[in-house]
Amino acid sequence: MDSLLVVIFGFIAVIGALTTAFNREPYIKLISMSMMIGGIFPFIVDRGFLDVAAATAVIAPISTIFILLICRKGEP
């Protein structure tokens, strides 16, 4: 991958991780986590592991849905 792209996607992943880590609202944390995962995916695809990438893309939202089960419903 081009070094510019590495920097950009790495930046997205790190900034997503930092927001996930230091925010106090569960919903904002989940949104930032989705952003972090978006930054990680290009690295998997760049290696050429397309089957792994597709399956992981399906698994990641399932994990989030599990976490949503304990977020208080209907409460900001």
Next chain:
Amino acid sequence: MEVALLIALSVCAIIAAYAAVRVVLEKRPLRKLPYLNVLSFAISGSLLLILPHPLSIVVAVAYFVGSTLESNAIASTYAGGIQKDG
């Protein structure tokens, strides 16, 4: 890599970075979601442009649908889910 692909990829990546910054700067969770949507558009575009191969279509769609499903679930749960009528 072809020049056209590289330029398109750079455009996607820069827009992704911009969207990421906007997601972080926005305060309200529901208003973050459209920016996150832009991010996932840009990322799924760049996933394909990094490796233009028929199988990449599946990856791009899987990533996009997964990300959409996630936003959908987050927004609906935040809004309180199905309103019981009657």
Next chain:
Amino acid sequence: MNPEFILGLILLLIGSAVSAFPRPKNYLIQLINLEIPGWGLLLVMLSYNEALALFTFGGVSALSTFILVRVIEKRRPI
């Protein structure tokens, strides 16, 4: 030393620091924080081309999230 490795170590360190000492301290926040080091480990495995281990780790970490959610859900209020 490829970029995935460095990025993975960064995520691993950030993630384990915040999930060891979550703030505010409740189960939900800690559970969400636990995802970060998981993705960091995934990147470290990626940098060594351990695709199958990475894949299994993704599936199993979702399952362990489910198990922990099951416990926390029964223990309301958080």
Next chain:
Amino acid sequence: MWEEYSIGLLGVLLCGVIAFVALAIEKDDLHRLLLIDLVEIPSLGIVALLATDLAEALILPGLVVGIAELLALSQIYLVKEGLKEQPEGRLHIEVIEYADAPLILSLFLVVYGIILSGFTGGGVAGLGVVFYFMSRGYKEDLSLLEAAAGISWAIWIVSFFVFMFLPQYWLLAVFGAGGGILLKVIAKMSLVGTMWGRSHE
């Protein structure tokens, strides 16, 4: 000679130190359980730094074992705290309740898991089954699952002895082992999904 192995080991051990310090000063039992999940990650990281095929062969079963022990501990926790009341256990949103998301996604995961076979396939297919049970609130008799798990364990042991003592039939043993472990892991993981509902009887 700070080569890549040592740098990686430094990072992973630091994570371990952080996690263990947190574990040492933690008083609440459920927080301890969550921290145990964190502590597993550095241990897998140390193995992953080995960077050979052996490393993967050590990680794969280690993951499955870790989740099994986590399940046993979480069940002990629930029993010891006397937590029996029903969790609601459903997410009342359109995607789960009305859409075909659980069906399509779990079908995809189960089919793909069966193609993969072995530990990986078991984990993936088990995740699909768990997701389906979670979203549909389905309850099943445990005894069938346990019988399936027992049979698959026996298949795997037989394949192991074929490998060790009748090596000329290795092809049969590969299929037996892959299928046996797949069945076993799926059955065990679906057990997790059925436990989501109320306790039996």
Next chain:
Amino acid sequence: MSSVGGTPLFLLEFGDIVMYFTPYTTSLFILALVFTCIVILSRPENQLDIIFGSDGYYTKETEVEELRFRRFMSIACGLACLGATVTGDVFDFTLFVSLVGITNVGIVAAVRSRHVQNAAFQYGIVALAGTVPLFGGAAIVAATNGTLSMIELSARTMSGVPLIAKALLTLGVMGEGMAPFYAAKAEMFRAPGAPYVIMCSLSSLLIFLRVVEVIITM
């Protein structure tokens, strides 16, 4: 091969994993075997409590299922001890030790008493945390030496196993073998099914003795 346990009398080969029977490991193996047989054969009696000041007594009710479960766990624990005492591979040894740990958790956890359940939970946490140094130690041994076989490791003239790996292995075994601390409550030993609790202590003793041999050999 020269080791503290003496020269191997017999090697049992399962692919890369070779079980070796030196006089030392053989004696541990026989001990574990005898105790496993005792557990298989023993029929736990019902306990009688005499009501003080009268001639009456009553029998403590324990469920058959609970005893059966604990007995099953004890047998599994015995089998795990058999493996742990003779295996000749570092990673295999750590796996057998964690199997001993989880079966001990099972033996303790089956008792229907809140206090004992609490002890089982605490022990389970220690056992699960103990797998971290165990696997970590084994992985460091593999990375620094390129092999996991104890026979190969002891054949090296200059020991390349770092001290930290040995220390991690020992600490891990200590974590898994902590069962007696948790089972050492009077009520556990007085409770029906006491032979099963003795299995906990014995298995911890055996894996301690074995890990000493392992780290000296390496």
Next chain:
Amino acid sequence: MIISRISAFISDFENLMPLFAGACALLFIIGILMLPLPYEEKQLYPKQINRSSTLDPYDRGGSPFTRATIISQYPQNSPTAGYVTTYLTPLSWFLANTTQHLGTTIVAHPGGILDEILYNTRGLDTVVEPTILFIAFAIGSYLFRRG
């Protein structure tokens, strides 16, 4: 006396967990101090990456039903080692001839280097692991059913 105080501390099992975790943390810190550890280059089962192969991260050479050379610990104990590595089921044979990027799916399907290690040369490890799985789930489901 100090000893009685220590024994009183240890006899409360609530305190053992912090003690053990503290010992682990201390040992890990010692490990960090001892750090630059030499990495042995001559490993068992080394990885070779061949990006142009269709079996990408797991291409270990050989065509089906021939033997690949596996660097295992005791080759004499596994007379058929190397056959499983090269074996491809019809489905994975089809995938390998069709596309470039499905190496992980192919290796996870029966056959492949990991199956070789997990089932054949280090089979005893894999015997123990399902047993741990079995025991742990037995404890879980027993406690769950007892309620």
Next chain:
Amino acid sequence: MLPDFLRILIAAPVCWILYITIDVYFKLPEQGGVSGATAIAKDIERGGGALHGGYMMGNIVSSPDASAGTLLASCGVTAAGIPGGLFAALLVYIGNRICYDPGYAGTTGAVVATFVVFGFTQIGFAASDFVAGMVIAILTIQGLSHSHASRLLATLWRWRS
């Protein structure tokens, strides 16, 4: 043969017109498909936007609509030509089923976009330009200013009804 940047800048408005037309035609701005989309619309309205535009933005967020169809179809054409685009349309339909959406807008968008993109490749454009163009097009709606975008979409919706 136009220079690269110019081709992307031409592709962006083409994509924009394409997906806005199809989305408005299939009545996406009428109401929120799921409760999350409605909530996003209400939130945007509170921030100074228009409700119907907000509904459309919420629907774009919470299920793959014509914009996603356009993106993925141009991805498909980049990778595998016309069959790739139609395959992407099929996958978008499945994605729509997952996200509780009837699936007309997304699938129609994908099919139409396949042929439009293929047509443009015949006159010297690269299909990858349309991927970048679509990302720019979605940026103008979702990523710059929610209140202005929603007002614009509400105006378009008023013309439609």
